[in-house]
Amino acid sequence: MMRGGPLDVDRLREALRPPPGETPACIGTRLEHHTSLLSTNDHARALAASGAPEGTVVLAEEQTRGRGRGDRTWHSPAGLGLYLTAILRPPSPAAEAPLFGLLAAVAAAEALGRLAPAPVALHWPNDVMLQATGSGAGWRKVAGILTEARTSADSIRDLVIGIGVNVNQEGQDFPPSIAARATSLRLALGRSLDRTEVAAKILKALGSWYTLCLREGTGPVLGAYRGVALDLEGRRVRVAGSPEPWTGTTAGITQDGALRVIPDVGRPGTRGEAVAIRYGELLSVEGA
Ligand code: BTN
Numbered sequence: 001m002m003r004g005g006p007l008d009v010d011r012l013r014e015a016l017r018p019p020p021g022e023t024p025a026c027i028g029t030r031l032e033h034h035t036s037l038l039s040t041n042d043h044a045r046a047l048a049a050s051g052a053p054e055g056t057v058v059l060a061e062e063q064t065r066g067r068g069r070g071d072r073t074w075h076s077p078a079g080l081g082l083y084l085t086a087i088l089r090p091p092s093p094a095a096e097a098p099l100f101g102l103l104a105a106v107a108a109a110e111a112l113g114r115l116a117p118a119p120v121a122l123h124w125p126n127d128v129m130l131q132a133t134g135s136g137a138g139w140r141k142v143a144g145i146l147t148e149a150r151t152s153a154d155s156i157r158d159l160v161i162g163i164g165v166n167v168n169q170e171g172q173d174f175p176p177s178i179a180a181r182a183t184s185l186r187l188a189l190g191r192s193l194d195r196t197e198v199a200a201k202i203l204k205a206l207g208s209w210y211t212l213c214l215r216e217g218t219g220p221v222l223g224a225y226r227g228v229a230l231d232l233e234g235r236r237v238r239v240a241g242s243p244e245p246w247t248g249t250t251a252g253i254t255q256d257g258a259l260r261v262i263p264d265v266g267r268p269g270t271r272g273e274a275v276a277i278r279y280g281e282l283l284s285v286e287g288a
Helices: 009-016 040-049 094-115 185-189 195-216 219-228
Strands: 030-037 056-063 081-088 120-123 127-132 138-152 155-166 233-239 246-253 259-263 275-277 282-285
Touching: 009 030, 009 195, 030 040, 040 056, 040 081, 040 138, 040 155, 081 195, 094 120, 094 127, 094 138, 094 155, 094 185, 094 195, 094 219, 120 138, 120 219, 127 185, 155 195, 195 219, 219 246, 233 259
Parallel strands: 030 056
Antiparallel strands: 056 081, 081 155, 120 127, 127 138, 138 155, 233 246, 233 282, 246 259, 259 275
16 A cells, blocks of 8 residues: 555655765765565665675665565565665675664664654664553564675675665554554654655755765764664573573674673573674563
8 A cells, every 4th residue: 555655756855866076975966766576675785796886775665575684575665665685896895794784774774763752772683672561562663774785805806785764654554464563654753654755855865875885884883873872781581502592691792793692590601701693693671
């Protein structure tokens, strides 16, 4: 169901044009808008492989096979959410690829924080959460990010950053499997939003953070990330391990975006020092 009409790509292009005299942020210099795609990430990956310029952004009104992290699907009904993917080619080592997911999360949290009346924060690595009030009070997911990189030797060849935002969904628009954990900007504000404006804010923020990262390195992104993340310190977590999962307590993130976890006393082979874990290894966070 479409609420509020399709994206206005001309208006989006205009909103992304930098003011005279300012360096253009490279993101959104080329926009591709589709009525329906399997997945904007799949489409952008194919474009990237065939040489599409950095900053190309693919947008779709709906995705029929939208993908989330860890083989999950991303429910992408026509006209209710935002489904977009940007192609980047940072001159960075392959190990830094996950940092661009954190960068996108910081950008999305900043943009959505300007629109929503409620606090916005991040669950590691890049779930964007809104603090809901009333009957479903608590942190609920409003946006998700799926970053996929192609690397060669030790460097990034290209990177696609897919962002899905719940914009105009009502409670009943979410599948039962996620309804208790999801929210939308509409639910938070009590009115529909102009998806073109939301897309412009997100892409502008993404462009600014990317430009800053190219100029000053990853320090500012990590600093901002630490400021908005919910579970980096002192959270009880369960981690995949061999022969068995293990438990521990979070203790910050590494320079390349891995989560540091101090295993509980008694885990064989460790002496209280933190272990750096990647997304697929985190099984659960207590209370999340
Ligand atoms: C997650 O939280 O699991 C990540 C969700 C990412 C969804 C977006 S929607 C646009 C892009 N295309 C996809 O197929 N996935 C991402």
